[in-house]
Amino acid sequence: MAVGFPVKDDYVTGDVLTAANMNDLSGTLNTLSGAASTVNKNYLINGGFAVAQRGTSFTSGANNDDAYTLDRWYILSDGNDAIDVTQETTTVPTNGEFAIALDVETVNKKFGIATIIENKDVIGLVGNTVTFSFKAKVSATTKLDNVKAAIVAWSGTADTVTSDIISAWGAEGTNPTLIANATYENTPANLSLTTSYASYSITAAVDTASTQNIILFIWSDVTDTTLGDFLYIAESKLELGSIATPFEYAGGTFQGELAACQRYFQKIGGESNMAMATGGATAAGAGNLFVRFPVVFRTAPSFAFGGTLSTDFLILTAGGGSAGAPTALTQGVGGTTSSRIDFSGVSGLTAGYVTGVQCSNTNANLQFSAEL
Secondary structure: OOOOEEOOOOOEOOOOOOHHHEEOOOOOOOOOEOOOOOOOOOOOOOOOOOOOOOOOEEOOOOOOOOOEOOOOOEEEEOOOOOEEEEEEOOOOOOOOOOEEEEEEOOOOOOEEEEEEEOHHHHOOOOOOEEEEEEEEEEOOOOOOOOEEEEEEEEOOOOOOOOOOOEEEOOOOOOOOEEOOOEEEOOOOOOOOOOOOOEEEEEEEEOOOOOOOEEEEEEEEOOOOOOOOOEEEEEEEEEEEOOOOOOOOOOOOOHHHHHHHHOOOEEEEEOOOOOEEEEEEEEEOOEEEEEEEOOOOOOOOOEEEEEOOHHHHEEEEOOOOOEEEOOOEEEEEEEOOOEEEEEEEOOOOOOOOOEEEEEEOOOOOEEEEEOOO
């Protein structure tokens, strides 16, 4: 006997499905009363601002226009040092854990944050309707009274996005002019934020021809601000369809979210007296170190180090002693799964013997970036 759909339309939790309430094909599929609604996939990595590999605070020198802050998010501002950025853990939505806080440091400037979605992840979004949602609030509405959000299509070369998408910020209340190959998919309008967290969403069809990447952009569109004004944003999400559903990590869990972020940026180190990489000496004062990445990068990353070589790094000898601090640390060969780091300027090594690099304190780290 064929089994079809339940005809009964008033099931509640605990009811038993019986043959008497079944119909082969002409019935209707019903849901239990009070059952949880569907939660759509979040295409936005680190939309909850939980991952902060670069750090949790970005002030003068680290808060320039077009500078990355919390993982996957970067600043867009009318000039450098317009805002300080922090990972917020106190002023968060009810039952939330994190937010991003944008603190006005240079008055009367427009500012915001943006994130770029990789070409491989926009498949299924392009040509369809999508919804960008988030929670937000301001510290006062006297000045930060015009906050907007946009879904921006990039139609240039895939994954070769000009991240600073602003050509001209324009007058107060006027949407910024975008650069070539960047197109607003919605018409940005004032979201009328208040001093309490609330949910906001915008919906648009991603219909720009040859869209290769999608950029999500939230900004303050006013040019009359006060030092110390705050804009808080939390629980952001991009999903298919015209309805905003509850927030979830793109990676499913925090660990999954961290791994998703590490496709674009990885920082190794930052722990006192811990090894960051091992390798072999090529001479008494030089050698190669090898780093195996925990997550495959989207493309071969660039290399940088955090801290000061002379005070924060230590090269180890084969016996575990010190060969001193290196004077140079550069990437010799880099790939998506591993990297060779070359060092020089130490003494006491034996060519062919094992060596390594250690953090002298929490300042030292190795940084690899393949951001879009």
